[in-house]
Amino acid sequence: MEVVLRKLGMNHSEAINLFYAQVELLKGLPFDVRIPNKITEKVLSDSKKGKNVKVFNSKDDFFKDIGL
Secondary structure, three states: OHHHHHHHHOOOHHHHHHHHHHHHHHOOOOOOOOOOOOHHHHHHHHOOOOOOOOOOOHHHHHHOOOOO
């Protein structure tokens, strides 16, 4: 995280202050927070177990698989 903040030219304290300012300005979190629906929960659970997961050796193999 430090590397990203440094690239943005800020430290942890400035990042937190920016986050709080956005919360105040937007009257909520500056990003969506959602509870997964049942389908998403099943997909996440299955993928953690390795079910219905495809593994590719390269991005080219992936693109070939999806027809690009």
